[in-house]
Amino acid sequence: MSYQVNRKGYYGEFGGAFIPEMMHPNIEELQEKYMEIINSYNFRQDFVNLLKHYVGRPSPLYYAKRMSERYQSHIFLKREDLNHTGSHKINNTIGQILLAKALGKKRIIAETGAGQHGVATATVCALMGMECIVYMGALDVQRQAPNVKKMRMLGAQVISAESGNKTLKDATNEAMRDWINNPVDTHYIIGSVVGPHPYPDMVARFQSVISEEIRWQLDEQLGRELPTRVIACVGGGSNAAGSFYHFLDEESVELVGVEAAGKGVNSGESAATLFLGKPGVLHSSRSIVMQTDDGQIIEPYSISAGLDYPGIGPMHAHLFATHRAKYLWATDTEVLDAALELTQLEGIIPALESAHALAVLKKIDLKPDDVNVVNLSGRGDKDMETYLTYFGY
Amino acid sequence: MQNRINQLFQDKKENILSVYFTAGYPKLDDTVTIIENLVENGVDLIEIGMPFSDPVADGPVIQHSSLVALHNGMTIKKLFEQLKDIRDKVNIPLILMGYLNPVVQFGVENFCQKCAEVGIDGLILPDLPLNEYQEEYQPLFEKYNLHNILLITPQTSEMRLRQIDEASSGFIYMVSSSSTTGVKNNVSDFHQDYFERIRQMELKNPRLIGFGISNRETFENACKYAQGAIIGSAFVKALDGELTLEEKISNFVKSIVRTA
Numbered sequence A: 001m002s003y004q005v006n007r008k009g010y011y012g013e014f015g016g017a018f019i020p021e022m023m024h025p026n027i028e029e030l031q032e033k034y035m036e037i038i039n040s041y042n043f044r045q046d047f048v049n050l051l052k053h054y055v056g057r058p059s060p061l062y063y064a065k066r067m068s069e070r071y072q073s074h075i076f077l078k079r080e081d082l083n084h085t086g087s088h089k090i091n092n093t094i095g096q097i098l099l100a101k102a103l104g105k106k107r108i109i110a111e112t113g114a115g116q117h118g119v120a121t122a123t124v125c126a127l128m129g130m131e132c133i134v135y136m137g138a139l140d141v142q143r144q145a146p147n148v149k150k151m152r153m154l155g156a157q158v159i160s161a162e163s164g165n166k167t168l169k170d171a172t173n174e175a176m177r178d179w180i181n182n183p184v185d186t187h188y189i190i191g192s193v194v195g196p197h198p199y200p201d202m203v204a205r206f207q208s209v210i211s212e213e214i215r216w217q218l219d220e221q222l223g224r225e226l227p228t229r230v231i232a233c234v235g236g237g238s239n240a241a242g243s244f245y246h247f248l249d250e251e252s253v254e255l256v257g258v259e260a261a262g263k264g265v266n267s268g269e270s271a272a273t274l275f276l277g278k279p280g281v282l283h284s285s286r287s288i289v290m291q292t293d294d295g296q297i298i299e300p301y302s303i304s305a306g307l308d309y310p311g312i313g314p315m316h317a318h319l320f321a322t323h324r325a326k327y328l329w330a331t332d333t334e335v336l337d338a339a340l341e342l343t344q345l346e347g348i349i350p351a352l353e354s355a356h357a358l359a360v361l362k363k364i365d366l367k368p369d370d371v372n373v374v375n376l377s378g379r380g381d382k383d384m385e386t387y388l389t390y391f392g393y
Numbered sequence B: 001m002q003n004r005i006n007q008l009f010q011d012k013k014e015n016i017l018s019v020y021f022t023a024g025y026p027k028l029d030d031t032v033t034i035i036e037n038l039v040e041n042g043v044d045l046i047e048i049g050m051p052f053s054d055p056v057a058d059g060p061v062i063q064h065s066s067l068v069a070l071h072n073g074m075t076i077k078k079l080f081e082q083l084k085d086i087r088d089k090v091n092i093p094l095i096l097m098g099y100l101n102p103v104v105q106f107g108v109e110n111f112c113q114k115c116a117e118v119g120i121d122g123l124i125l126p127d128l129p130l131n132e133y134q135e136e137y138q139p140l141f142e143k144y145n146l147h148n149i150l151l152i153t154p155q156t157s158e159m160r161l162r163q164i165d166e167a168s169s170g171f172i173y174m175v176s177s178s179s180t181t182g183v184k185n186n187v188s189d190f191h192q193d194y195f196e197r198i199r200q201m202e203l204k205n206p207r208l209i210g211f212g213i214s215n216r217e218t219f220e221n222a223c224k225y226a227q228g229a230i231i232g233s234a235f236v237k238a239l240d241g242e243l244t245l246e247e248k249i250s251n252f253v254k255s256i257v258r259t260a
């Protein structure tokens, strides 16, 4: 069984590039050139250098002693929250900005939910001196206000998307429309393993540094490269794809993705795509999509803006269909409790998204000898308002 | 029976006016009235939009009409019910236009069969690209005598233009400039050299120019370079306001074409 994308851009039955003709020249160019560019010596040099000296990689793999005691099982945290800009998103934006430069593009657009991808994009645009426009749902502009201010200070223009539920899906629609209207000089830095081929594969490769490091860091600390399981939250699925990547063919490693169940999987206010969705086409790829019987996309809900998305990357749809990975969910309240637990046991305030991965520790039958790696995809600074309101500090 | 699209291009070589509207807008049950009135006012071809929640190739006007139509309860199933007897009433070519996902959920073969039953002549699915069409859908479309209308833009390479021409059987939809629908063009903004370049390629299919055609001036200009033009957002916008549907449609079409 292969878990990699095939030559036509498919993971099993999922993937592809269902793009309007207006996007064809840009997507074709990417499809033809991305592998050559990212495998080139110059690109590798720049990418590795920037990840090390600018982002601060490798990110620590931290043995969480008090969490391990609480759960009676070994728990390691992969500290993507310590990256520059505060999440894993920067791994991908560094890769894509170098790619955009290699392609001779001048103008960068991006969508963002929590604002982490927007900030990471605005950051690399400042670094490279490129024009940056970030689309963000109007609701997210409100609930992630600190990130909006950061993006503006970094020189990006933040455009609020007013359609639909005014969240990540709508921001993505607007970014795609921008690209259709600016076909020549613009590169679209998609923030997750979604969108038309080659984006899912390309973004997964940029994020795969996470699992590459986990392997040698485990080896260094335990004398074994393989954990029992890897746990990561899933919005579009990029931090999970990066955490799973180098374990995909190691069938002994259990891969666990965690979706956002909002107010409960069946509450009608949820973003648990794999539990509620059906195969369909959204944002130019065939995957699992939350939709009505008539094929209209359902507006999702999650307390976490980064997971508030009705689709999921095609790679995850395939891992789900083939049972290679297991997908669980966590509700808003479970997530808030998990965030507080980590904060008070380890002194680490996680992003709401990342707290989804922590929340399922209670739902898995953990054995004392298990080695669990939880990907802590981001830090909680942007979510302080939500935490303070909920916990009443 | 010959497909009505081919018949149209055989009978009429210039100034073909094609009009797009969103089914279910302004009111759920306006579909047949709009079609009948467009035909009465001399429109040559009609594109019936199937609303989708996330129309990425559309600008604000069609986004809005799609949203209202969905609110009104429009579905593909409902549309086929509305079109059940349409061929007793009108004889010009009718095309369904929309996004892939609702069609896939309806079932592609089922959809094609229903199209044939009610008398649809062609389909425009902007997010169904050429390669996916050829690999998965072409035999079905052909079985039900449905032309797949493909788009080209100023950025489409010559090689791809030839492929699209080869794969097309009704007409080619020439997007005036790479944009979402409804972006305002002035006549002077048009890529005249692009229009001219395509005209000189002598493609085997006729062409209609669309996107940004909004008034008599832009329509007539487009008609210099192709067999006709397509109006979408400007017509949908014209459906707003106080007058009756009949009056609004008649006023709009008269504002575009000179009566002979």
Ligand SMILES: Cc1ncc(COP(=O)(O)O)c(C=O)c1O
Binding pocket: A087, A088, A113, A114, A115, A116, A117, A191, A192, A193, A233, A234, A235, A236, A237, A238, A239, A240, A305, A306, A307, A351, A353, A354, A377, A378, A379
């Ligand atoms: C900290 C953090 N984790 C996870 C996500 C979800 O994205 P993905 O599923 O692509 O990793 C986001 C998105 O904004 C995020 O900010």
